[in-house]
Amino acid sequence: MSAEVSPASLPEKKHRFRVNKFIIGGAVISVAVLLLAISNLRGNAQYYMTINELIIAPEKWNQNVRISGAVRGDSIQVNPQTGYLTFVAVNVPGDMKTVEQMGGIAAVLHQAVIDPNAASLTIRYHGARPDLLKNEAQAIITGKMQPDGTFLADDLLLKCPSKYEAAP
Amino acid sequence: MLSGAVALGVNQAWKKETQFTPWVILTGMITLAFFLLIVAFVENPFSRIWATLDGKVFRSMVQPVGTFLIYPPNGVGLNPLLRHPGMIVHPPMLYAGFAGFVIPFSFAVASLVTGRNDSDWLRISRPWALGAWTFLTIGLVLGSRWAYDVLGWGGYWGWDPVEVAALIPWLTGTAFIHSLIVQSKRQLFKRWNFVLIILTFCMVVFGIFLTRSGVLDSVHAFSQSNIGPMFFVFISLTFIASLALLLWRWKLLVSDGQMGSLFSKESAFLFNNLLFILLFLICLAGVLFPLVSEVFTGTKMTVGASWYKQTTGPVFGGLLLLMGVVPLTAWGSTSAGKLGKRLWLPVSISLVVPVLTAFLSGLNWGGIVALWLITLAALVTLFDIGNAVVHRMKAQKEGFFIALGRVFVRNHHRYGGYLVHLGVVMIALGVVGVEFYQTQTQQTLAKGEALQLDSFKLTFTDLFQYQTTDGRAVTQAVMQISRDGRLLATINPRSDYFDLYRQSVTAPGRMSTLAEDLYVVLVDWQPTTTSAVTFHVYHNPLINWFWIGAVVMVLGALLAIGLPDRRKVESS
Known part of the structure; x- marks a missing residue:
């Protein structure tokens, strides 16, 4: 390699070439990582939508999406034969401002669960039942709509409305 | 905590660095004033x-x-899920980490304002940055440990936006800790170090902004509030003002040294920094993706754990490779040939592990490459430490353990760092075990039935249900783990139902060894007949190295921060 020569003996021009080597090396690595990041978006990026939005958008039914919903507690079931966990998730508004206007997330979740006319989806999930899966919890679910109208979840996350619980 | 850090920092400046003092005070006080302003006028915790x-x-x-x-x-108290020893320490550790970075930032600003071109600010900042970094590391790991112990999903890191937001300043902070070495040794990267500390500080504030303003959807429930716009203004002002300062002094901050060969140590540090910055950009992009996609396309899109894993994985691999090569490089000019001569032996020895793995557990390419990099990094680091010890034993005629101890104490900057690297290698081992070799199954068993996972046989022998005096309804299963007919352990996966909170808390049953964890979650049981119970079993190879590695990392960092006082006593 040309780098063997000691720096003192090098003319200035040679030195500029060397600095560029670092820039080229760095650029190659950066571009590679950038391409990796972008190509990984395919198949890994999901639309984040409300249950309302998903129901009226059949074109999104054949792809992975992420939805958020309020858990209806009395619907939670585990089928011991198949190991599938099912529950009903009810639509909650997606943006913070609407939630704030309706009196905060706890009130919104409560409203959603007791409203029999609210849009809802049956969620199916294969895996351990999370401790936080209970009535009026907010679930963030990644998965896909199924032909039978249920939503098959790959990933089920639960958001707890509060760290401290109010006395019943 | 922030005011404590500022007070300590100012005190240090007061005695030794009078030129910096006023500017350190100013920067510290502005930051403090901002947070106090929010606490006093916007989100007063004492308001009634x-x-x-x-x-x-x-x-x-x-x-x-x-x-x-x-x-x-009156509330009924803390959600039972958060009652874990790690959770007591986790938030203050993160805060201490965040607050700690204020001091290096203040000294950086002071150095810029006073127009210095030396490295004094770095010398003072180093222990602060390392300390903040250590706290941040402890905070992150404790959060992981809690998730592993309590949440019952067999994992420790979910790439949730809030986790990533806390990781971001850790990444830039780690880059800073590495690049400041180059400035102190070779007078290089002077401007870059300022960029890094400005970035780290802004990312600390940005992380707090992200988690508290509610712009992100995260599983972490924080008390959300309307402090978003104020934070946004503060970050922007800090970022612009400090960048302007840096540009103002740009010409002054000429590096005294020069970059030599592509195979020199400074070059390796350059690439180390590049990789950390790329990781930082990946994480930032991932966190901001929902916001940016909403602005540009009108619909919110998110990326999940799989995107982060696939994108950061190769970069982390590159960092491991550097860790394996850098101890063998030299400062200044060196050549590929010289490096190759030092490298061929450890490289060939390290190849044994991936070949063996491929032979034993099949062609899992990701796992094989990762294990090879881990072996190389561990070998080279241990070899370098061993070399220093042998030299010392010969030169000073000391015994092995005395020489080992003295190597670490006398050159604690370097060997503390190596200890951190060994910790990283162990953590990587744990990560590889879970990411590439985890297996799991979920089955419903009647009493006396068994399930098989890898070479383990898990027999469900009994189920108890009882009420405790502190208001828990406990359901506890008894499971026997055996391999080749030999009983290894009896574990009790449990589920506690807290009546008052209407909250169940899963306590996984675990058999932990250095080689692996068997992690059993009680999924479901029929309230009337206790004969059929559903279990979810995870087999997490090597996971415990993750926790051991974290402890080693913290010890190494503490050693690197070192014993400044004792040294001074010795020399005076």
Whole structure:
């Protein structure tokens, strides 16, 4: 390699070439990582939508999406034969401002669960039942709509409305 | 905590660095003032709740006219899920980490304002940055440990936006800790170090902003508030002002040294920094993706754990490779040939592990490459330490353990760092075990039945249900783990139902060894007949190295921060 020569003996021009080597090396690595990041978006990026939005958008039914919903507690079931966990998730508004206007997330979740006319989806999930899966919890679910109208979840996350619980 | 850090930092500047003092005070105080402003006027934790007779409610410290005080009903206490020893220490550790980075930032600003071109600010900042980094590391790991112990999903890191937001300043901080070495040794990267500390500080504030402003959807429930816009202004002002300062002094900050060969140590540090910055950009992009995609396309899109894993994985691999090569490089000019001569032996020895793995557990390419990099990094680091010890034993005629101890104490900057690297290698081992070799199954068993996972046989022998005096309804299963007919352990996966909170808490049953964890979660049981119970079993190879590695990392960092006082006593 040309780098063997000691720096003192090098003319200035040679030195500029060397600095560029670092820039080229760095650029190659950066571009590679950038391409990796972008190509990984395919198949890994999901639309984040409300249950309302998903129901009226059949074109999104054949792809992975992420939805958020309020858990209806009395619907939670585990089928011991198949190991599938099912529950009903009810639509909650997606943006913070609407939630704030309706009196905060706890009130919104409560409203959603007791409203029999609210849009809802049956969620199916294969895996351990999370401790936080209970009535009026907010679930963030990644998965896909199924032909039978249920939503098959790959990933089920639960958001707890509060760290401290109010006395019943 | 922030004011404590500022006070300590100012005190240090007061005695030794009088030129920096006023500017350190100014920067520290502005930051402190900002946070106090928020606490005092926007989100006062001492505000009480007042109501008027017609039912309007106010929050205020002092009594508004025509109102009376109302008391919210007493809560029932902390959600039982958060009752874990790690959770007591986790938040303050993260705060300490965040607050700690204020001091290096203040010294950086002071150095820029006073127009210095030397490395004094770095010398003072180093222990602060390392300390903050250590706290941040402890905070992150404790959060992981809690998730592993309590959440019952067999994992420790979910790439949730809030986790990533806390990781971001850790990444830039780690880059800073590495690049400051180059400035102190070779007078290089002077401008870059300023960029890094400005970035780290802004990312600390940005992380707090992200988690508290509610712009992100995360599983972490924080008390959300309307402090978003104020934070945004503060970050922007800090970022612009400090960048302007840096540009103002740009010409002054000429590096005294020069970059030599592509195979020199400074070059390796350059690439180390590049990779950390790329990781930082990946994480930032991932966190901001929902916001950016909403602005540009009108619909919110998110990326999950799989995107982060696939994108950061190769970069982390590159860092491991550097860790394996750098101890063998030299400062200044060196050549590929010289490096190759030092490298061929450890490289060939390290190849044994991936070949063996491929032979034993099949062609899992990701796992094989990762294990090879881990072996190389571990070998080279241990070899370098061993070399230093042998030299010392010969030169000073010391025994092995005395020489080992003295190597670490005398050159604690370097060998503390190596200890951190060994910790990283162990953590990587744990990560590889879970990411590439985890297996799991979920089955419903009747009493006496068994399930098989890898070479383990898990027999469900019994199920108890009882009520405790502190208000828990406990369901506890008994499971026997055996391999080749030999009983290894009896574990008790459990589920506690806290009546008062209507909250169940899963306590996984675990058999932990250095080689692996068997992690059993009680999924479901029929309330009437306790004969059929559903279990979810995870087999997590090597996971415990993750926790051991974290401890080693923290010890190494503490050693690197070192014993400044004792040294001074010795030399004076």
